[in-house]
Each structure stands twice: as structure tokens, then as C-alpha cells.
Amino acid sequence: MTASTSRSPARRSTTQGKAVREALLAQQGFRSAQDVYAALRADGHKIGLSTVYRHLQSFAEEGTADAIYNPDGETTYRYCGDQAAGRHHHHLVCRDCGRAEEVEGRAVERWAEETAEKFGYTQVDHTVEVFGICRACARK
């Protein structure tokens, strides 16, 4: 079974690459490519839209960022602290401000596996996202 998942040659370190990463870090939550692009331009950066897309995709591939697809059909990305990179985890996202907490859920992992097994499914994978309103936003 595909042991080597199409390995990309590890992106070269560039000014724009850093800019995109920083923009993503600066924003506490999930941001769309368009958002990041707008933020960078607003900040005076000279960067192209496609470049932003390419970097965000790279992050997602190398596991440095998580991607989730929102109901508007946009792909949103969030930078995962270098520690969490790669480690399996989920998110608790504020519907209002976009801030996100990294959370673990052994209970969920186990449940997913058990459920799949019960129905005879193999090669199990899953997506779990929890949405809510964070304390700060609730006060507003």
C-alpha cells in the first residue's frame, strides 16, 4: 500500500513563503487563501494570489497546516504549531472570530474505529470539527 505518498521535494525557503506562514500564524484561526492574500496585500506585501495558494497547499501537504472545507466551498487553512505538526488532532473553532483550539479526542478515535469495524469497513479515516462561540465573542 503506497508507502511513499507522492513526496514533494520540500519547498525552498523564500520571502513569500515566510510571509504566507506569518500571515497564517498572525491569524488565530482558519483562513481562506483569499483572506490571507488580502491581508498580505493590505500589509503592503508584493505577492500573487496563486503564490499564496501554492504555499498553503504545501503547508497542508507537509502537515504544517490543517485544511478544512467550509460550507461556502472555500478551503480554509490553519497553521499548526510545529509541535502539533503531523500529530493527529482536531479543532474547536469559534464560529464568530475564527480562533481555533487544538484538541485531542481519544474517545473519538476509538469510537470511529469501533464503528467502522462494526460495519466491516477498513482503512478508516475521519474528520471531526467542533464549532462554537468562544468566551470572548460570547461577551460581545
Next chain:
Amino acid sequence: MTASTSRSPARRSTTQGKAVREALLAQQGFRSAQDVYAALRADGHKIGLSTVYRHLQSFAEEGTADAIYNPDGETTYRYCGDQAAGRHHHHLVCRDCGRAEEVEGRAVERWAEETAEKFGYTQVDHTVEVFGICRACARK
């Protein structure tokens, strides 16, 4: 808590409406609007693409169908047996053939609530989808 979610005036019963519902029922899993449209045309039905979109959206609104967004940026729909309509549940979807099982997960519900509470989040909601390869497809 939003008892009356923007109520649409209950769609009039038409030939096309039934066709769309049947097409969705015939397919065991999550299907995109484009899929359903293609299937209907292949079956000799005279129907427009936008009509398919409109009906699928209606189903989703009235809770008769579930919608999930796949990584390709498509919205896919699945008809929920009339019983399950509205009741909270999740899915175990076959990555290969698209077949889906309706599953419940009290453990997950509880975990989501507890996690949110721990971080002080309110008005909690969540999405959980489990993917795998079903027994039939595994044999192939």
C-alpha cells in the same frame, strides 16, 4: 435557540422533484448535484441542472437530506430515510463506492460537548464523518 430556521414555503410536488429524490435514493451514498444530474439524463429524464441544484438544496434545508462538502469542492447530498430525517446522526462513508451507513455516536456527542465546555465555548455544533473502504469494495 432558533426554533424557526428561515422557513421556506414547502415546495410544490412535481415530476422533477420526485425524479431527483428517486435518483438520490437509488444511489446508496453521497452524490454531487452533477452526479445526480448526469444519472437522470442518462436515464432519459428531461431535466435541467439548476433544477437539480434547487431540489437538492431544498432537501438539505428541510432536513430530508444531508450535505457534506468534499475536498474537491463539491457539495454532496445523501437522502436520509424519512425516519432519520432531522434526527442527529453521522455517516460512515465508503471512499470507493460512496455507500454510506447512518451511525449514531453518543460517545462523540458527549466528547464534543465536554471539550467545548472545557474551553468555555458555547452554542456548540459539530461535524463528524468517518471514511473507509466497505467490505464489498475491499474484496475487489
Next chain:
DNA sequence: CTATTTGCAAAGTATTTGCCACCAT
């Protein structure tokens, strides 16, 4: 008969790709 639904085509949005100039190594 009247209001809703249909279907076509045009418009809109997010994302990808082609291509050439450019910069880090």
C-alpha cells in the same frame, strides 16, 4: 386562472494551470 417551478444561458466564485521572468544556491 395564478403562483410556483422549470430550463436555458449568462454570470459569479474559488481554484488551478501555462508560461516566462526572476532569485537563491
Next chain:
DNA sequence: ATGGTGGCAAATACTTTGCAAATAG
């Protein structure tokens, strides 16, 4: 030098919308 990278613009793909004609109740 030279091969990966950046930016622009054109190309895709999915979905939505405007509007006249067809249809349900």
C-alpha cells in the same frame, strides 16, 4: 549558471441567478 519559485492572466469547475415558458393546484 540553473532549476525551483513568483506573478499574471487565461482556463476550469461548480454553483447561482435572471427571465420567459410550462405546469400544478
